[in-house]
Amino acid sequence: MRIVTWNVNGIRAAIRKGIDKFFDKIDADVWMLQEVRCLSEQLPKDWSLPEGTEMILHPAEKKGYSGVATISRIEMQELGRGMKGKLDPQDSEGRVLVTRHNDVVLVNTYLPSGSSKEERQQYKETWMDQWREFIRPLLDSDDVVIVAGDLNIAHTENDIWNPKGNAKSSGFLPHEREWFSDLLSEGWHDLFREHVGPDEKIFSWWSNRGQARAKDRGWRIDYLLGNKAARERMKSVEIDRQGGLEVSDHAPVILDIHSS
Amino acid sequence: MRIVTWNVNGIRAAIRKGIDKFFDKIDADVWMLQEVRCLSEQLPKDWSLPEGTEMILHPAEKKGYSGVATISRIEMQELGRGMKGKLDPQDSEGRVLVTRHNDVVLVNTYLPSGSSKEERQQYKETWMDQWREFIRPLLDSDDVVIVAGDLNIAHTENDIWNPKGNAKSSGFLPHEREWFSDLLSEGWHDLFREHVGPDEKIFSWWSNRGQARAKDRGWRIDYLLGNKAARERMKSVEIDRQGGLEVSDHAPVILDIHSS
DNA sequence: CTTGGTATG
DNA sequence: CATAACAAG
Numbered sequence: 001m002r003i004v005t006w007n008v009n010g011i012r013a014a015i016r017k018g019i020d021k022f023f024d025k026i027d028a029d030v031w032m033l034q035e036v037r038c039l040s041e042q043l044p045k046d047w048s049l050p051e052g053t054e055m056i057l058h059p060a061e062k063k064g065y066s067g068v069a070t071i072s073r074i075e076m077q078e079l080g081r082g083m084k085g086k087l088d089p090q091d092s093e094g095r096v097l098v099t100r101h102n103d104v105v106l107v108n109t110y111l112p113s114g115s116s117k118e119e120r121q122q123y124k125e126t127w128m129d130q131w132r133e134f135i136r137p138l139l140d141s142d143d144v145v146i147v148a149g150d151l152n153i154a155h156t157e158n159d160i161w162n163p164k165g166n167a168k169s170s171g172f173l174p175h176e177r178e179w180f181s182d183l184l185s186e187g188w189h190d191l192f193r194e195h196v197g198p199d200e201k202i203f204s205w206w207s208n209r210g211q212a213r214a215k216d217r218g219w220r221i222d223y224l225l226g227n228k229a230a231r232e233r234m235k236s237v238e239i240d241r242q243g244g245l246e247v248s249d250h251a252p253v254i255l256d257i258h259s260s
Numbered sequence: 261m262r263i264v265t266w267n268v269n270g271i272r273a274a275i276r277k278g279i280d281k282f283f284d285k286i287d288a289d290v291w292m293l294q295e296v297r298c299l300s301e302q303l304p305k306d307w308s309l310p311e312g313t314e315m316i317l318h319p320a321e322k323k324g325y326s327g328v329a330t331i332s333r334i335e336m337q338e339l340g341r342g343m344k345g346k347l348d349p350q351d352s353e354g355r356v357l358v359t360r361h362n363d364v365v366l367v368n369t370y371l372p373s374g375s376s377k378e379e380r381q382q383y384k385e386t387w388m389d390q391w392r393e394f395i396r397p398l399l400d401s402d403d404v405v406i407v408a409g410d411l412n413i414a415h416t417e418n419d420i421w422n423p424k425g426n427a428k429s430s431g432f433l434p435h436e437r438e439w440f441s442d443l444l445s446e447g448w449h450d451l452f453r454e455h456v457g458p459d460e461k462i463f464s465w466w467s468n469r470g471q472a473r474a475k476d477r478g479w480r481i482d483y484l485l486g487n488k489a490a491r492e493r494m495k496s497v498e499i500d501r502q503g504g505l506e507v508s509d510h511a512p513v514i515l516d517i518h519s520s
Numbered sequence: 521c522t523t524g525g526t527a528t529g
Numbered sequence: 530c531a532t533a534a535c536a537a538g
Contacts, residue, residue, distance in 0.1 A: 009538085010523045035538085037524065064524040065537075113538055120537095152538095208521040208538090249522075249538090269529085270532045295529085297533065324533040325528075373529055380528090412529095468529090468530040509529090509531075 007250035060094035067094035109149035267510035294370035320354035327354035369409035
């Protein structure tokens with residue numbers, strides 16, 4: 001079974017740039033997309049989902065902003081939207097979508113960015129704490145649980161091109177990195193990192209400014225985190241850098257798990 | 261002496277699309293541009309005016325909106341901005357710029373559009389009346405006086421592709437057309453119309469919607485109006501339809517006058 | 521630098 | 530349908 005997370009940075013732009021080619025090429029069972037920036041009714045009329053798939057789209061209330069969607073070619077059951085917490089009980093920003101696909105539970109997540117203003121950084125941090133609480137009960141499930149998406153945090157110095165220069169950047173602040181470490185201490189597995197080992201510097205996002213993409217000045221902020229059952233079923237994880245060139249400023253992160 | 265009026269629909273876009281080619285090709289002494297939608301400091305750093313010319317730019321206060329500019333390769337003296345009336349004494353929308361070029365006085369005008377909402381139609385009509393008062397004293401000048409620009413009104417049935425279907429459209433309302441007739445009764449000469457005669461249907465603007473440009477479904481709303489002295493010096497007037505294809509949704513209107 | 525929304529024409 | 534500002538990332 002193949003599961004992918006991808007921040008598409010506007011699904012309509014992604015469609016124009018040929019996202020379909022990647023749907024075909026990567027041939028996944030489930031796609032968790034973030035930042036779709038689109039309501040269902042805004043999808044181009046002449047576009048259709050990959051053959052045999054269905055999509056659950058959970059948009060933000062604000063048009064053209066945020067929003068996640070999960071596309072599946074295996075039976076999909078919606079388990080919920082949002083975190084039911086006090087911060088944003090209706091998940092008006094379209095950031096969390098939970099689905100079940102047989103014995104696999106997926107939490108498609110788009111964690112807020114804090115880089116625009118201090119107020120949003122505060123929001124991000126409150127959100128982070130609430131999300132950690134929200135996913136905690138899933139840790140001990142016997143189901144394969146994968147919480148994945150754009151978490152807007154690079155964890156280690158090997159998850160960012162220039163750790164020194166970004167020590168004060170939102171997304172690489174010491175307490176954000178600690179929060180991430182705590183998450184792993186609780187029992188979540190950073191599947192890509194565990195698959196490739198601690199030393200690889202491989203990124204999933206590159207700024208559009210300057211020559212960041214060409215010079216591979218990126219960050220790894222797109223994750224697949226798994227519980228014990230997921231870790232045991234993991235076969236391989238890779239990042240398709242090509243998708244981060246042609247379609248989005250993020251690359252798809254691809255997980256293969258052994259069948260049950 | 262060659263004098264041109266042209267609504268460029270954003271001078272920065274016009275520069276990208278090759279307005280310089282038209283500066284060279286048409287080789288005018290004075291250009292009256294409307295809808296420059298630009299402050300001086302926003303002009304591209306790598307762009308320069310045609311050799312030997314100077315420009316007076318009178319922008320709107322609101323960024324990216326309206327604004328007129330006059331470019332001259334002969335000595336130019338600024339006579340004033342705005343109409344000094346009560347409607348908009350500072351001409352905050354950048355709609356009127358008066359210049360002198362030896363014995364020629366030019367009133368570069370961008371008359372408000374009324375098509376967005378009724379409130380703007382009211383504004384347009386008040387503006388029209390005030391402008392007529394403003395230019396009236398220039399009628400009896402011994403100088404050549406040319407009031408020109410985008411007047412946002414098609415005068416006769418030969419100034420619009422579909423007079424029947426537009427009888428209720430702002431820009432072709434009966435009272436707007438009457439206002440135009442009154443202007444001519446006062447003594448202003450519609451130089452293009454007097455040059456080509458009453459029967460020609462030649463337009464200066466085409467909507468960007470549909471196939472209006474391809475099907476020549478246009479309006480003549482860009483004018484050069486002259487006083488008696490101007491009428492006597494008139495040699496020819498033509499509309500360069502090519503400029504309305506390659507650079508703007510409006511075409512340049514070109515006046516040649518005999519030298520004094 | 522790019523997305524998408526909006527105001528204006 | 531196009532220009533340009535803007536908010537957001």
